Amino acid sequence: MSRNSTIANPPIDQPLPRLRLGTRGSPLALAQAHELADRLARAHGFAKEAVAITIIRTSGDMIQDRPLSLAGGKGLFTKELDQALIEGMVDLAVHSAKDLPTILPEDLIIAGYLPREDVRDVWISPKAGHPRDLPPGSVVGTASLRRGALLKRLRPDLEVRLLRGNVETRLAKLAAGEVDATLLALAGLRRLGLADKATQVLAIEDFLPAAGQGAIGITTRRDDAATLALLAPILDPATHVALAAERGFLTVLDGSCKTPIGAHATVEHDQVTLRGIVLRPDGSEWFEACESGPLESGSLEAARELGETAARAILARLPEGFFQESAQENAQKNAKE
Numbered sequence: 001m002s003r004n005s006t007i008a009n010p011p012i013d014q015p016l017p018r019l020r021l022g023t024r025g026s027p028l029a030l031a032q033a034h035e036l037a038d039r040l041a042r043a044h045g046f047a048k049e050a051v052a053i054t055i056i057r058t059s060g061d062m063i064q065d066r067p068l069s070l071a072g073g074k075g076l077f078t079k080e081l082d083q084a085l086i087e088g089m090v091d092l093a094v095h096s097a098k099d100l101p102t103i104l105p106e107d108l109i110i111a112g113y114l115p116r117e118d119v120r121d122v123w124i125s126p127k128a129g130h131p132r133d134l135p136p137g138s139v140v141g142t143a144s145l146r147r148g149a150l151l152k153r154l155r156p157d158l159e160v161r162l163l164r165g166n167v168e169t170r171l172a173k174l175a176a177g178e179v180d181a182t183l184l185a186l187a188g189l190r191r192l193g194l195a196d197k198a199t200q201v202l203a204i205e206d207f208l209p210a211a212g213q214g215a216i217g218i219t220t221r222r223d224d225a226a227t228l229a230l231l232a233p234i235l236d237p238a239t240h241v242a243l244a245a246e247r248g249f250l251t252v253l254d255g256s257c258k259t260p261i262g263a264h265a266t267v268e269h270d271q272v273t274l275r276g277i278v279l280r281p282d283g284s285e286w287f288e289a290c291e292s293g294p295l296e297s298g299s300l301e302a303a304r305e306l307g308e309t310a311a312r313a314i315l316a317r318l319p320e321g322f323f324q325e326s327a328q329e330n331a332q333k334n335a336k337e
């Protein structure tokens, strides 16, 4: 660049805030990162390019051959992102809230969540419009213990098989006839522009979603006031309250991904309502709870306690040895495959 051109073209842009955003590299993670970057840029009137998206590969992305519940469970999608934040390589990280562990490293916090997408699961099958209509003995692929157990609750005769990979990979395996049907989150399909692949959106009563499903969570360093201030206008308080309740529920029960657990909280008419369920992996037995309480202003703590109360109501009713049996059942089933 010659000296002349520099003089002729003085910088006219405002200095851009440089935010480095860490994300996994899957198409869904990238779609979520772009959604966050767009919202930040719109809220502050700066160019989207001011948010530098940095892809970070996580252990969860590398393990493809076994269920993540056997590979260490929660944290596999976040550990490397956490490290990048702590080391100051990135200023914020974006996650599917569903994949965020209940405990974060001391230096990090969940700054909040974007407004939640539809929380429901969908059914995808060329063979039947609903799980009820699938021929006896058909094979359904899923990597989710929760979806497998909820499905077996409705249809004990179906075979549930492990189906891993990102959303597109799973759809390709279904199209290739590896399984007769699969279940996915509507939110993920929407973000990928693939919502038309859904055969049927499943009722929340039959398929209670995973804690955090449909929400995008953002983590930052606890002491990074500048990043937290930039995020404030785009975060959704109602989603944060609902997620606090769902995560409270999960924390008391089991964060290890070895038990099928569903949790869904809503915030309406100044009330928080949480429904939770714990099932045996084969869907033969289940335990439910529902808790409601007033929404006090800024009451993340109250919401978390509500979730914990619901979880304790279930814990009190679980047969002795429930979690060990569940983990064993899970391990045996996977050993057979």
Ligand SMILES: NCc1[nH]cc(CCC(=O)O)c1CC(=O)O
Pocket: 096, 097, 098, 099, 167, 183, 184, 185, 186, 187, 188, 189, 212, 213, 214, 215, 216
């Ligand atoms: N574990 C993978 C994952 N994490 C978040 C979503 C969907 C998007 C969301 O729930 O926000 C998915 C795929 C799926 O469950 O279909």
